[in-house]
Amino acid sequence: QLQLQESGPGLVKPSETLSLTCIVSGGSIRSSDYSWVWIRQPPGKGLEWIGSIFHSGSTYYNPSLKSRITISVDTSKNQFSLRLSSVTAADTAVYFCARHVTVFGVLYYMDVWGEGTTVTVSS
Amino acid sequence: EIVLTQSPAILSVSPGERATLSCRASQSISNNLAWYQQKPGQAPRLLIYGASTRATGIPARFSGSGSGTEFTLTISSLQSEDFAVYYCHQYNNWPPGATFGQGTKVEIK
Numbered sequence: 726q727l728q729l730q731e732s733g734p735g736l737v738k739p740s741e742t743l744s745l746t747c748i749v750s751g752g753s754i755r756s757s758d759y760s761w762v763w764i765r766q767p768p769g770k771g772l773e774w775i776g777s778i779f780h781s782g783s784t785y786y787n788p789s790l791k792s793r794i795t796i797s798v799d800t801s802k803n804q805f806s807l808r809l810s811s812v813t814a815a816d817t818a819v820y821f822c823a824r825h826v827t828v829f830g831v832l833y834y835m836d837v838w839g840e841g842t843t844v845t846v847s848s
Numbered sequence: 849e850i851v852l853t854q855s856p857a858i859l860s861v862s863p864g865e866r867a868t869l870s871c872r873a874s875q876s877i878s879n880n881l882a883w884y885q886q887k888p889g890q891a892p893r894l895l896i897y898g899a900s901t902r903a904t905g906i907p908a909r910f911s912g913s914g915s916g917t918e919f920t921l922t923i924s925s926l927q928s929e930d931f932a933v934y935y936c937h938q939y940n941n942w943p944p945g946a947t948f949g950q951g952t953k954v955e956i957k
Binding site: 773776840 | 880882884890891892893894897903935937939942945946947948949950951
């Protein structure tokens with residue numbers, strides 16, 4: 726059964742870069758039936774899509790975050806990563822990675838989620 | 849950008865009663881809508897996709913309906929473990945990307 730696990734620092738200083746990794750176990754990240762996604766949830770608020778990456782490496786980013794985001798995939802390690810630069814307190818959130826069902830290159834729903842990791846931006 | 853509006857924001861229901869949650873899209877999204885359940889401190893869990901198809905392992909008391917711009921999630925007889933926040937998510941419009949509703953909290957009356 727596929728499992729996702731986020732990892733990375735829980736505290737990041739303002740203006741620095743947030744880096745998170747999602748390790749995929751129990752299945753291959755190379756499958757063309759799936760893509761991979763980062764989603765975040767600020768404290769007490771709803772879900773915000775950050776960006777998605779196909780197994781090929783093609784990416785879609787949230788336009789409001791696009792200038793600061795890089796999502797990459799490492800098929801040799803079966804993991805994908807998020808980098809968010811120039812962070813501020815507004816980037817404090819729980820960050821989830823998830824699997825995105827993909828059909829003929831079209832992104833559908835998220836069927837498997839990691840448990841999430843809390844990132845606080847503070848000096 | 850497609851906007852999803854969920855109502856009500858908070859729904860107070862007694863155990864055993866029916867709960868009806870609404871999600872309205874700002875433009876037609878066909879049946880490209882999913883519902884997720886999120887309990888405190890947990891990740892969201894996929895309940896429904898394609899507006900009406902239950903995900904693997906989801907009890908039959910959860911049902912989804914609708915198409916176009918109006919969607920409903922119904923929980924036929926609320927159990928204690930169903931008190932949570934529910935989000936709808938549209939995946940009809942790529943790019944620019946996924947959008948979620950703001951959530952409906954189902955609480956014990």
